[in-house]
Structure formats: structure tokens, C-alpha cells
Amino acid sequence: MKRIYxxxxxxxxxxxxxxxxxxxxxxxxxxxxxxWSEFYEKDYSGGIQGGYFVLQNKKxxxxxxxxxxxxxxxDSNFKITFKFLVPRLNDKYYFGIIYxxxxxxxxxxxxxxxxxxxxxxxxxxxxxxSNEGSIILNSGRNKEVIIDIERKGNKLIFSVDNMEAxxxxxxxxxxxxxxxxxxxxxxxxxxKVSEVIINQIxxxxx
Numbered sequence: 001m002k003r004i005y006x007x008x009x010x011x012x013x014x015x016x017x018x019x020x021x022x023x024x025x026x027x028x029x030x031x032x033x034x035x036w037s038e039f040y041e042k043d044y045s046g047g048i049q050g051g052y053f054v055l056q057n058k059k060x061x062x063x064x065x066x067x068x069x070x071x072x073x074x075d076s077n078f079k080i081t082f083k084f085l086v087p088r089l090n091d092k093y094y095f096g097i098i099y100x101x102x103x104x105x106x107x108x109x110x111x112x113x114x115x116x117x118x119x120x121x122x123x124x125x126x127x128x129x130s131n132e133g134s135i136i137l138n139s140g141r142n143k144e145v146i147i148d149i150e151r152k153g154n155k156l157i158f159s160v161d162n163m164e165a166x167x168x169x170x171x172x173x174x175x176x177x178x179x180x181x182x183x184x185x186x187x188x189x190x191x192k193v194s195e196v197i198i199n200q201i202x203x204x205x206x
Contacts, residue, residue, distance in 0.1 A: 025071060027196040029053050034068035034196075036182075052085065052192040053183075060187045067101045067182030070198060074176040077201035079150040082183060085192040089143040090114050093189040097147050101180035109184055110158045110166070112147065114139040117158075117165050131168075135160045149181075 027034050029048045038047040044064040046055045057064040072078055082097050096111035105125040111118050118132040137145065137160055148159040156168040170176075185191045 021202050023198075023200045023202055025198040025200070027198075029193070029195075034070065036068045037066050039066075052194055054190065054192050055183060055185050056190040057185050058188055063184055063186045065098055065182055065184040067098055067107075067180050070179050070181050072179050072198055072200050074151070074179050077151050077153070079148060079199040080181060081195075081197040081199075082147045082193060083195040083197075084145045084147065084183075085194055086143045086145055087190050087192070088141060089137070089145070090139045091116070093185070093187040094118065095185045095189065095191045096183065097149060098180075098182040098184050099149055100176050100178050101182060102178050107178075107180075110147065110149065111184065111186065112137055112145065112160055112165075117160065119158075119166065119168070131166055133166065135165050136163060137161065151176075 029051055032038075032048055036046075036048070036053060039045060040047060043058045044056060044062070046053065046064060046066040048054075053066065055064060055066060070080070072080075084095065086095060091114040094111035094113045096109060096117075098107050098109050101107040105122065107122050108130075109120045109122070111120065112135060115134060115137055116132065117135050119130040121128045121130050146159075146161050148157075148162075150157040150159070154170045154172070156170060157164060158166045158168075183191065183193055
């Protein structure tokens with residue numbers, strides 16, 4: 001009986017310690033806790049409506065985005081989950097996440113469309129295609145799509161609907177430049193973001 005009690009105490013202690021090593025923050029757009037940039041222009045708009053952040057672009061050949069500063073240590077391990085509702089998902093329009101955002105002319109993005117993804121590095125206002133490949137993501141109306149960006153050591157891992165799409169190695173001696181993240185839509189399309197979940201690893205013994 002004492003042995004069982006001891007084991008239970010040990011398990012509870014481990015669970016408690018592990019819980020202290022991770023911090024979880026959720027943005028569900030009830031009160032704009034991350035202070036997302038909102039705007040309403042003739043050809044594009046972004047703002048909180050009915051529990052979503054709705055990002056709309058009305059012209060092909062352009063993109064629109066919204067970003068926010070995240071309460072996160074980008075030099076430690078983390079996982080950020082973006083939950084999208086895409087009214088029109090096809091192979092013509094890309095949407096996805098922005099990371100390492102410095103300004104409108106300097107950021108990186110991971111974007112998805114029907115059955116494919118790409119990563120784009122925007123430097124001094126010029127877009128450079130970095131990676132592209134295939135994913136399991138089918139077209140449709142009002143599709144729910146989850147995109148994750150995760151840091152594990154010197155790796156950045158991108159997943160779509162819980163399936164890994166790409167790993168990027170952060171070169172030795174370099175790191176991310178910014179804790180600003182966001183979302184983007186290309187072309188004449190609309191996306192709705194229902195939730196952003198941050199998992200920050202507070203301590204990593206590995």
C-alpha cells in the first residue's frame with residue numbers, strides 16, 4: 001500500500017513539473033489580446049468579426065496580411081497553431097502564416113493551397129521562393145485548415161492538418177529576428193482565423 005502511494009505521489013509530481021515547463025496562451029479574438037492590426041480599405045481589409053479575424057483581399061496579383069507581437073521567446077522551443085476557415089480553397093490562391101516579421105518589406109511566410117505549399121522570403125520588398133512541395137489538402141468550400149509552426153532546437157517544422165510538410169534548419173549562430181507573427185492571403189480571396197494557440201517551452205533539458 002505504501003509502495004502504491006509512493007508511486008502515485010511521484011507521478012503527480014512529474015506531471016506538475018512538466019506542466020510548469022510549458023506555457024500555453026490562446027487568442028480566440030474575443031478581445032484582441034495580441035493587438036492585431038485592423039484595417040478597412042476599398043480593396044482589402046482585416047478585422048475581428050463574429051469571433052474570427054477576417055482577412056479579405058479583393059484584387060489578384062496582391063496580398064494582404066495582419067501581424068502582431070507574440071508574448072514568446074523565439075530562441076526557445078515553441079509551437080504556434082493557427083486555425084483557419086477558408087471559404088474558398090483551390091489551387092489558385094495561397095494563404096498561410098507569416099513569421100520572422102520585421103516590416104512590410106522583410107518577413108518570411110509558409111503558404112498553402114490545394115495539394116501544395118510554398119515558403120517565401122521577402123527581403124527589401126522582393127519575394128524569393130524558398131521551398132515548395134506537395135501536401136494533402138483538398139479543395140472545397142468553408143474548409144477548416146490547421147497550420148503549425150514549431151521550433152525544436154535548430155529546426156523549424158511546418159505542418160498542415162497535423163501532417164508535417166517541411167523542416168527548415170536554422171544555420172548555426174543565427175536565430176529568428178522577430179517575435180512578430182501573422183497570417184496572409186494572396187489574390188482575390190478571404191480567410192477567417194478562429195484561433196491562435198501558443199505553446200512555449202519554458203525549460204528544455206534536451
